[in-house]
Amino acid sequence: MRPLDPRLLRYAHAARRFLLVGALLGLAQTLVVVAFAWLLTRAITFTVAGEPLRTIAPTLAALAGVVVLRSVLIWLLEVAANRGAAQVKSQLRAKVLAQLAERGPDWVASRQSARLSTVVTTGLDALDNYFARYLPQLLLTMIATPILIIVILSQDLISGLIVIVVIPLIPLFMILIGRVTQSVQQEQWQALQRLSTGFLDVVGGLGTLKIYGRERRQFDRIRSITEEYRTRTMKVLRVSFLSGFVLELAASLSVAIIAVSIGLRLIDGALLLGVGLFVLLLAPEVFLPVRQVGAQFHAASDGLAAAEELFAILDDETTPEISRADAVAHTVQLGSGALVLNGVSVRRGDTLVIDHLHAEFAPGQLSVLRGVSGVGKSTLVAALLGFVPFTGNLTLDGVTVSAGSTRGWLAWAGQRPGLFRGTVAENVALGAVSADPTGSDQSLVVQSLCWAGAAEVSPATVLGVNGEGLSGGQAQRVAAARAIYRALATDCHVLILDEPSSALDSDAEAGLLVGLRHLADQGRVVIVVSHRAAVAAAADNVIELQELTHV
Template sequence: MRPLDPRLLRHASAARRFLAAGAVIGVAHTVVVICGAWLLTRCIVLAVDGRGLTAVSPVIGLLAAAVVARSVLTWLQDLAAARAASEVKRQLRARALDALAAGGPARIAGRHSAHVTTVLTGGLDALDTYFSRYLPQLLLTAIATPLLVAVILWNDPASGVTVILALPLIPVFMVLVGWRTQAAQQEQWLALQRLASGFLDVIGGLATLKIYGREHRQPARLRAITEEYQGRTMGVLRVSFLSGFVLELAASLSVALVAVSIGLRLVDGQLPFATGLFVLLLAPEAFLPLRQVGAQFHAAADGIAAADEVFALLAPAPAPAVAHSRPGVRGNESEGRAEAGVRFEGVRFEGVVVRARVTSEPVTAHVRPGELSVIAGPSGAGKTTLLRALAGFVPFDGRISRNGMPVGQDDTRGWLAWAGQRPQLFSGTVASNVTLGAASVDLPLLQRALALAGIPSIDPARTVGGSASGLSGGQAQRVAVARACYRALANGCDVVALDEPTSALDDEAEAALLRGLRALAQAGRAVIVVSHRPAVLAAADAVVHVGETAARALEAARA
């Protein structure tokens, strides 16, 4: 991320408002600094000239007012920065969550869930420092430094030229130090992600580690990652302190050049005392914002890195290539429920190949309404991936169409009810999990959905913990199927897609669920099930074979 990334202004309106307010405050702050330096100069000159307290008192009063005004403006700048940081974090989090919801699993493909969690929580919190310390100084550098240099140049051209020649030294040091700071911060950020991911992996697999007697090794592993993170943090702090020293040294030497020049000309009588003092008071102020930008860069580095990660999440996903699309027909025309008065003709797969799978074979099939269609094939052939392409979770080549209209990856798919291979249940009740996303709960419809899923006797008020705790594997699986059934019934979805819905069920529960799926299909829906279970294949009206060519070639090679 650059010092002021345009993406921040594009994705967070609060950042634009802060820049506008910060610019106004920066101009006022600069005017107050110039007035304060001039008033202080007048006080000293009047005192040197031997003027009494009566003559100096009005100037002292104005100087006190300038000091108060500067303090108030600094407070307003801090207040605006704090509010902007809070609002920007809220807006970025909301946009990132919307992007994750819209993009589905494809949006975070290749990213660890702990990584995304770290970015959206503690990572974005580091933007507080970016807005409170770094960005105000960046604004002052763009506003105050040119104005102060112009005033110095107007009053004393020699000192103005000295300041102009010395100012570029600080950005040069900033760039050199910034590269090192950025590298150290990036290493620290990666160490933090490894720590978060490692901890969540240990917690998630604790039962397996316990069974295999490997739980005692994990504290040492986490300790090593923690110590690595601690070392990276100390490295960032070391670079930060050194960078602060270098920048202070460069600024001090630059101000010293101006002071020596003014002192020599004062001794020779070439420069009036009032002018020399006024310029000498303004010189440190001209260097201060630029010096603070360099000093605060390291403090804002975490926020900058986290914002970069959020912008990566917000970046548009690659659009799927939909072959043989009808001219003038947009992919999103297939969104929403079944169109009123339009007969549902099913879903067609035409040469569909998922890009993420190098070995996947083109799939061509027609899933008809009123039928229970089963996608079958050997393990790893791409059955689940094909269903994910239908749901818009992964980019694909070829064509998926509904009622003859192409389905794009960005469509909202209001016509689709889906349940994945792993039942994603949330803390709450069975009813809240089944009616997830519904504005209100229709109790008769809820009972109907539970009956279709083969669990009519389960209590809708039964509490479900995180990761489906409180339910057996088969019950959790059927609650997820009931959620898809409820969505299909409530929203009029004409396609129901289920991934391995009977893998954890016994024969009796499987038969009950298949009866429910048959009832869904007989109502005119296309029911698509990924499964390799014999009972499901026997109950299917149509079977779509995936990866059979590769399987036959492998068997032939083995033979």
């Protein structure tokens, strides 16, 4: 990533405001530095000349005021940097989450979930150092350094020429060291990604590993990845300390050259004390921002690596069909007619999964999609949801539905319950944005649970992460109740349930089928993906998907 990537300004408008505020504060801080050096020089020359205290007092008072003002400006710049970092992180997170939602679960599934989580969470948090430390110093380098060089040139041409000759050496060292730092930092970031992914895999499959007695091997694997990450972190620190030493040495030698030159000319009488002291006070300030940019680059490198990966997600155009269609999509109006598929074909990568499917799902009927495992049932559902591009014609009540159009007419529950921490009522009412599960919508929550065959589950039950506190069958029925709630609360015309009874016993399954029959009797299109015989027996319309023969 470049020192200031234009994509940061494009995706986060708060960065533009911070640059403007930072530039103004940097300019004010530079002027204060010049004033401080001039006032201090004046106070020292008055003292050397033997001036009385009443003559020096106004200069000392002004000097104290400048010191206070400089402290205030430094504090304001830090506040602006921290506030800008928080706003930029919020905007970037919102954009990347919107991008993930737009591309849908099919695109997200093709990426490593742990990698995406690391980028959006701890990765973006590392931008704090970029804004709070690195970017302010970069602004000061761009503003303060040229102004201070001009001031030194106006006072002492020789010292100014020395600064002009020496100062490019520091950026040269920074570029050489920066290349090494970027390389080792990228390796450290990849090690962190592997550590996150490996840990998530172990936690997810710990039960299975424990049963088969293979957990010790995974512990050793995590220990190995952790050791690799520790080693790479220490390597980054070594490079950081070495680069900091080189930059400090180069800056110190540069100031020493100027000091020696001024000292020799003061002895010869070729330079006035006031001028020499003023230039000598400004010389370290010229090199300070440049040194700090190099030093803070290492503190910001984690955030830069994460931002680079985040920009790659935002710039990814691997699924333009859906994203572009969504930009010009229309919202299909609620109708009372059938959902019709005419010659619909769906591909997963280069594999044709659904080939010219013709089907009609009529309102008032319970329709069942059947087929052997891997035949494409879930793929077809993903196409109906708009998550996967398709060819052919899909219409609702005669109105064409495109892959990227919004689907306010549809309620859905997938194979995974997808429950969150909170009460059962809050999980069920997630299907409607304006719902109040503790108020007037409580009765609708209870009705949805009843129609899902989960009447025994109390809406007040508090769940943990991933629905902890419910059995597999109860979690499945609560997920179905969420879809039913959405259908009732927002009057959705189409309800799709993907394997809603795979973990249910016959009694619970029968209760769910009764509820689905109620929904169908209200004139809705009810589609159930299931291989269960009882579901097929209760259906009005069974569509059998045939496995394609790939040559």
